[in-house]
Amino acid sequence: xxxxxxxxxxxxxxxxxxxxxxxxxxxxxxxxxxxxxxxxxxxxxxxxxxxxxxxxxxxxxxxxxxxxxxxxxxxxxxxxxxxxxxxxxxxxxxxxxxxxxxxxxxxxxxxxxxxxxxxxxxxxxxxxxxxxxxxxxxxxxxxxxxxxxxxxxxxxxxxxxxxxxxxxxxxxxxxxxxxxxxxxxxxxxxxxxxxxxxxxxxxxxxxxxxxxxxxxxxxxxxxxxxxxxxxxxxxxxxxxxxxxxxxxxxxxxxxxxxxxxxxxxxxxxxxxxxxxxxxxxxxxxxxxxxxxxxxxx
Amino acid sequence: xxxxxxxxxxxxxxxxxxxxxxxxxxxxxxxxxxxxxxxxxxxxxxxxxxxxxxxxxxxxxxxxxxxxxxxxxxxxxxxxxxxxxxxxxxxxxxxxxxxxxxxxxxxxxxxxxxxxxxxxxxxxxxxxxxxxxxxxxxxxxxxxxxxxxxxxxxxxxxxxxxxxxxxxxxxxxxxxxxxxxxxxxxxxxxxxxxxxxxxxxxxxxxxxxxxxxxxxxxxxxxxxxxxxxxxxxxxxxxxxxxxxxxxxxxxxxxxxxxxxxxxxxxxxxxxxxxxxxxxxxxxxxxxxxxxxxxxxxxxxxxxxxxxxxxx
Numbered sequence: 250x251x252x253x254x255x256x257x258x259x260x261x262x263x264x265x266x267x268x269x270x271x272x273x274x275x276x277x278x279x280x281x282x283x284x285x286x287x288x289x290x291x292x293x294x295x296x297x298x299x300x301x302x303x304x305x306x307x308x309x310x311x312x313x314x315x316x317x318x319x320x321x322x323x324x325x326x327x328x329x330x331x332x333x334x335x336x337x338x339x340x341x342x343x344x345x346x347x348x349x350x351x352x353x354x355x356x357x358x359x360x361x362x363x364x365x366x367x368x369x370x371x372x373x374x375x376x377x378x379x380x381x382x383x384x385x386x387x388x389x390x391x392x393x394x395x396x397x398x399x400x401x402x403x404x405x406x407x408x409x410x411x412x413x414x415x416x417x418x419x420x421x422x423x424x425x426x427x428x429x430x431x432x433x434x435x436x437x438x439x440x441x442x443x444x445x446x447x448x449x450x451x452x453x454x455x456x457x458x459x460x461x462x463x464x465x466x467x468x469x470x471x472x473x474x475x476x477x478x479x480x481x482x483x484x485x486x487x488x489x490x491x492x493x494x495x496x497x498x499x500x501x502x503x504x505x506x507x508x509x510x511x512x513x514x515x516x517x518x519x520x521x522x523x524x525x526x527x528x529x530x531x532x533x534x535x536x537x538x539x540x541x542x543x544x545x546x
Numbered sequence: 547x548x549x550x551x552x553x554x555x556x557x558x559x560x561x562x563x564x565x566x567x568x569x570x571x572x573x574x575x576x577x578x579x580x581x582x583x584x585x586x587x588x589x590x591x592x593x594x595x596x597x598x599x600x601x602x603x604x605x606x607x608x609x610x611x612x613x614x615x616x617x618x619x620x621x622x623x624x625x626x627x628x629x630x631x632x633x634x635x636x637x638x639x640x641x642x643x644x645x646x647x648x649x650x651x652x653x654x655x656x657x658x659x660x661x662x663x664x665x666x667x668x669x670x671x672x673x674x675x676x677x678x679x680x681x682x683x684x685x686x687x688x689x690x691x692x693x694x695x696x697x698x699x700x701x702x703x704x705x706x707x708x709x710x711x712x713x714x715x716x717x718x719x720x721x722x723x724x725x726x727x728x729x730x731x732x733x734x735x736x737x738x739x740x741x742x743x744x745x746x747x748x749x750x751x752x753x754x755x756x757x758x759x760x761x762x763x764x765x766x767x768x769x770x771x772x773x774x775x776x777x778x779x780x781x782x783x784x785x786x787x788x789x790x791x792x793x794x795x796x797x798x799x800x801x802x803x804x805x806x807x808x809x810x811x812x813x814x815x816x817x818x819x820x821x822x823x824x825x826x827x828x829x830x831x832x833x834x835x836x837x838x839x840x841x842x843x844x845x846x847x848x849x850x851x852x853x854x855x856x857x
Contacts, residue, residue: 261680262674262679262680264674264678265674265678265679266674268670269671269674269675269686271671271730272667272671272686272687272734275693276690276693277686279693279704279705280689280693280696281689281693282704283704284696284700284701286703286704287701287704299703347588349584351584351585355843357588358847362839362847363595363599363840366784366835366836366838368787368788368832368835370788370805370809370831371805371831374812374824374828375598375601375825375828376598378605378618378821378824379597379598379601379618381821384821388618389618419595419598423595424850472695476695479697480697480698480699482790482791483790483791483805486813487809487812487813490813500699501697501699501791504702505702505791505795508702517703518703520699521702522700525696525697525700528696528697532695536692
C-alpha cells in the first residue's frame with residue numbers, strides 16, 4: 250500500500266503532460282535548441298551548408314568590418330531611437346486626446362488603429378507610392394506652384410531612413426495609443442479630481458502625476474516596440490529593398506540575404522547572434538525587474 | 547480632398563470630409579474653444595491616417611494615362627475596375643501570369659490550418675498550465691515566453707534543417723508547422739491567463755464528479771472560453787495573413803503566400819510599372835485583415851492588448 254503512490258509520480262497528470270508535449274518541444278528544441286545551434290555555428294566557417302569547423306571569432310571580425318553591416322546597424326539605431334521616441338510621444342498624445350470623454354471615441358480609435366491591421370508589406374508599398382517623387386507628394390506640391398520643392402526620401406540615401414520611419418509610425422502608433430489608453434483608463438478618477446481641486450493645469454497633471462503613475466505601461470510598451478524594431482525587415486523589403494544602394498539596409502535583411510541568397514551561412518549566423526545579443530540587453534534587465542521584483546514582494 | 551490643413555469651417559472637398567466636419571461642430575451646447583481644438587486636432591490626425599487608404603483606393607480606380615497626368619490625391623475622373631481584374635487574374639510574378647489569386651488561395655490554405663492547429667494546441671496547453679500543473683511545467687512556460695522575444699532570424703536556419711528532416715521544407719505543411727510554433731507563446735499565454743481566472747471551485751466540482759482532463763476541457767472550459775477563442779482567431783488570422791518572412795523562407799515560389807507574391811509583383815524590375823494594378827493588388831492583400839478588423843471592432847483591441855500586455 251505504501252509503495253502504491255511512488256510509481257505514479259511519472260504518470261500523475263499524464264494527460265496534462267501529453268498535452269504539453271508540443272509546448273515542451275517548441276521551448277526546448279526550437280527556442281533553446283535552435284538558438285544554441287545558431288550561436289555555436291556562428292563560430293564556424295559554414296558557407297553553403299552548415300559544418301562544424303571552428304574559426305573562432307573570424308565571422309564576427311568580418312561582420313564588423315563589412316560596410317553593409319555597419320550601415321545596417323546605424324540605420325537600425327536611428328530608426329529605433331526615433332521610432333521609439335515618436336511612437337511613445339504620439340501614442341501618448343493620441344491616447345490623451347481620446348481620453349477626454351469625447352464623442353465618437355470608437356470611430357476615432359478605429360481610424361487610428363486600422364493601419365496596425367495591415368502588413369508591413371502593404372504599408373511599405375503604399376508609402377512607396379505616396380513618396381514616389383514623380384507622382385506622389387513631391388509632384389503634387391510642385392503642381393501647386395512650388396517648382397523647386399524637393400521631397401524624395403526614398404531616392405535620397407541621406408534621408409531614406411526617415412521615409413521608412415514615416416511608414417513605420419503610421420502603421421504602429423495606433424497600437425501604442427491603445428496600450429496607453431488602457432493605461433490612462435487605469436488611473437484613478439480621484440487623481441484628476443484632486444488635481445482639479447488644487448488648480449493644477451491639465452498638462453502638468455499629465456506630466457508630473459499621470460505619466461509617472463503609468464511607468465509599468467511605458468516600460469511594457471517600450472519592450473514591445475523595441476523587440477519589434479529589431480525585427481524590422483518586411484517594411485524595408487517592400488518600401489525600399491534596402492536601397493538606394495545600401496542606404497536603408499537593416500540587420501534582419503543582412504541575415505536573410507547572407508543565409509538564403511549569398512550562401513554564406515556563417516555570416517548570417519554571426520549577424521543573427523548579434524541581433525539576439527541586442528534583444529537580450531533590453532529584455533533581460535526588464536524581465537529581471539519585472540519578475541525578479543515580484544518574487545521578492 | 548486637398549490638404550487636411552485647409553479643413554477650416556466650410557472649405558470642404560470630398561464627401562467624407564463633409565461628414566467629419568459636421569460631426570465635430572454639432573454639439574453646440576459645448577462649442578467651447580477647447581472642444582474645437584480637440585475635435586479639430588483629432589479630425590486632422592484621422593485624415594492623415596486615412597490618407598494612404600484613400601490614395602490606394604483612388605489610384606486603383608484610375609487608368610494609367612490619368613495617373614501620369616494627374617495628382618495622386620485627386621479622385622478618379624473615370625472609374626475603371628480593370629486594374630483590379632488585372633491584379634487578381636493577370637499580374638505576373640516571374641513566369642506565372644495568373645495574378646494574385648494564386649497567392650490568395652495559398653494564403654487561405656496556409657492560414658486556415660495554421661489558425662486551427664495553433665489554437666487547438668495552445669488552448670490545451672494553456673489549460674494544462676492553468677489547472678494541471680506538473681513538475682517543470684512553469685519552467686517550460688517561462689522558456690516559451692522568453693522565446694517570443696528571440697529574433698526569428700536566430701531560429702530561421704535550425705528550423706530549415708528540422709523541416710528538411712521531416713521532408714516538408716518548401717511545402718505548405720512546413721509553413722503551417724512554423725506558424726504553429728511561433729504562435730504558441732502568445733496564444734498559450736492568452737489561454738493560460740484566461741483559464742487561471744476561472745474559479746477553481748468549478749474545476750474541483752468537476753473533478754469530484756469524476757471528469758478527467760479531456761472531459762473538463764471539452765465540457766466546461768471550452769464552452770466558457772469561446773470569447774477568448776474569438777480573440778485568438780482574430781490575432782492569428784491577421785498575424786499569419788500578414789506574415790512575410792516565414793513565407794519567403796519556408797515556401798517555394800509556386801506556394802508563396804499573398805504578401806510575398808504581392809511584393810514580387812510590385813517590386814519586380816522588369817516591365818512597365820502599372821501603379822494602378824499595384825495599388826489594386828495592395829488593397830486586395832490588405833482586404834482580409836482589414837475586414838476582420840472592421841468587423842471585430844473591440845475584440846481586435848482586446849486581442850492586441852492581450853497579446854501585448856502580459857497578464
